[in-house]
Amino acid sequence: MAEEMRIVLRNYGKIDPLKIEDYIAQGGYKPLEKARSMDKEALIDEVKKSNLRGRGGAGFNCGQKWLFAYKADSDVKYVICNADEGEPGTYKDRMIMENDPHTVLEGMAICGYAIGATKGYIYLRGEYPQLVDILNTAIAQAKEKGVLGEFDIEVRSGAGAYVCGEETALIESIEGKRGEPRYKPPYPPVEGLWNKPTIVNNVETFANIPVILEKGGDWYASIGVPSYPGTKVFTLTGDINNKTFFEVPTNTTVRELIYKFGGGIPGGKKFKAVQIGGTSGAFLSEEQLDTPVAFDNMAAVGATLGSGAVFVLDESRDVVDVTTRIAKFFEHESCGKCAPCREGTARMHELMEKLNAGKGSAADIALLERLGRVMSYSCLCGLGQAAPTPVLTTIERFQADYNAKLM
Amino acid sequence: MDYKDIIAKYADMPGGIIESFHAIQKELSYLPEEAIVEAAKVFNIPAAEAYGVATFYSMFSTNSRGKNVIRICESAPCHVAGAAEVVAALERELGIKMGESTPDGLFALEFTECVGQCQATPVITINGKPYLDVSPAKIPGILAEYK
Ligand SMILES: Cc1cc2nc3c(=O)[nH]c(=O)nc-3n(C[C@H](O)[C@H](O)[C@H](O)COP(=O)(O)O)c2cc1C
Numbered sequence A: 001m002a003e004e005m006r007i008v009l010r011n012y013g014k015i016d017p018l019k020i021e022d023y024i025a026q027g028g029y030k031p032l033e034k035a036r037s038m039d040k041e042a043l044i045d046e047v048k049k050s051n052l053r054g055r056g057g058a059g060f061n062c063g064q065k066w067l068f069a070y071k072a073d074s075d076v077k078y079v080i081c082n083a084d085e086g087e088p089g090t091y092k093d094r095m096i097m098e099n100d101p102h103t104v105l106e107g108m109a110i111c112g113y114a115i116g117a118t119k120g121y122i123y124l125r126g127e128y129p130q131l132v133d134i135l136n137t138a139i140a141q142a143k144e145k146g147v148l149g150e151f152d153i154e155v156r157s158g159a160g161a162y163v164c165g166e167e168t169a170l171i172e173s174i175e176g177k178r179g180e181p182r183y184k185p186p187y188p189p190v191e192g193l194w195n196k197p198t199i200v201n202n203v204e205t206f207a208n209i210p211v212i213l214e215k216g217g218d219w220y221a222s223i224g225v226p227s228y229p230g231t232k233v234f235t236l237t238g239d240i241n242n243k244t245f246f247e248v249p250t251n252t253t254v255r256e257l258i259y260k261f262g263g264g265i266p267g268g269k270k271f272k273a274v275q276i277g278g279t280s281g282a283f284l285s286e287e288q289l290d291t292p293v294a295f296d297n298m299a300a301v302g303a304t305l306g307s308g309a310v311f312v313l314d315e316s317r318d319v320v321d322v323t324t325r326i327a328k329f330f331e332h333e334s335c336g337k338c339a340p341c342r343e344g345t346a347r348m349h350e351l352m353e354k355l356n357a358g359k360g361s362a363a364d365i366a367l368l369e370r371l372g373r374v375m376s377y378s379c380l381c382g383l384g385q386a387a388p389t390p391v392l393t394t395i396e397r398f399q400a401d402y403n404a405k406l407m
Numbered sequence B: 001m002d003y004k005d006i007i008a009k010y011a012d013m014p015g016g017i018i019e020s021f022h023a024i025q026k027e028l029s030y031l032p033e034e035a036i037v038e039a040a041k042v043f044n045i046p047a048a049e050a051y052g053v054a055t056f057y058s059m060f061s062t063n064s065r066g067k068n069v070i071r072i073c074e075s076a077p078c079h080v081a082g083a084a085e086v087v088a089a090l091e092r093e094l095g096i097k098m099g100e101s102t103p104d105g106l107f108a109l110e111f112t113e114c115v116g117q118c119q120a121t122p123v124i125t126i127n128g129k130p131y132l133d134v135s136p137a138k139i140p141g142i143l144a145e146y147k
């Protein structure tokens, strides 16, 4: 049975996050030194070999992405750390940055060297004002020690917009604009911040990099499920005994997360549903609980790993009510740039409210299914494409809850 | 500090208008129209665009509001943990509805989505400071810190 394994949270509780000496005493900034002694292509190759895939949700191969930016011809390139962490039920990036800010800075600096960038930004969600000081303190210490060399890092705050976690909306926001996603392609590694080649990686992705450099790509690739190796940090919320976070290898199953790590459901109640990956994720029922928490395994049951949020509902919960709340979230967070999302999320919320109030019919459910299907391929960005997932998966897997509320 | 001085501090920061808006709100709790127009000038963009930025982000307010901004998380994990009861208790205690400010200008009540403190739901924040495992019984004590 899977045990906890700490890679990105390796220094959690072991160091004073505000003391760079503590981080260095644990071997910190040695991987950066090592990286700088390597040929850039060999370095990117090592990251590729680890098969590390982005922890921000899309699961893109990290080394491959870096290679695109490395190959892009430009004097100026940027590294952006996506610390927007807007997916409800998620706080793993906060845990990493609060407890070990230097691992994130080091990961970014390694990326900067690899692709040829000297400037990095951390785009931090506006809801984490306390972290601005922690990160700035860490940056100042790293500069004073000279460990970052040429590489400069600046913290920018978001201001409460979920869509700004989407990498091109995030870039717009750093540029001081409304956070509306861009049309892709071009993708950021070719044309990103101020139209320069830009790498956007999640906090957890960067936190893995120093360890991969230290222990090697092969070592990392051997942990967990081979197609999505390494560990993943999960945050458990809802009806669960241990409302906390765990870092586990990716061959851990959802059932182990809930019952072994999470300690099961409080009050002796029975399990009903779990939503994986945050509010845009799929709801799973009992039958899917033995799925490993790796990207492709999740995709096979119509789910995404997303941010690693695990939201558990016990038998007493009304799935339709919870899904209605979620539908409201997407109406609120839709940026309005594309019509399928702007209109679709509003209609979806409206239909869910109707069903939740006991005023809906089977025709409304059929309409939701059709609307959801259309949105999933016609919306401009992942927000609108994923917004129907909770609705569609609950209709499929918790039909009884819907039927009980029909007019 | 005057909003003009605040904005001037960010003038050389590329894309710094959002940081300047944060700084203004720290002082004034909202973004007055004159401040948005001034920011447009300093960052060399049309006033309409600056207004577009100010209204895009949920943490920015273009209407004057109470000094201490209370935000209640209504995302699903807080929702199932009893956020609605916390909302009712806050409305009762302050005598205002969600979206309103108290007549003395001390408090504003707003909804927010997840603030990333989901280990201890329900959660509220006041001026960005999180309060965890909030229950109706805890509300008077929390508010007293700001009176
Ligand atoms: C609506 C939306 C919200 C997103 N929010 C986040 C976020 O909060 N944090 C994050 O790292 N990625 C988020 N992403 C994914 C990013 O667009 C991007 O794929 C990611 O930052 C790439 O980093 P990675 O390869 O390290 O995962 C979001 C995507 C969408 C469509």
Ligand code: FES
Binding pocket: A088, A089, A090, B073, B074, B075, B076, B077, B078, B113, B114, B115, B116, B117, B118, B121, B122, B123
């Ligand atoms: S869901 Fe309320 S703080 Fe995260």
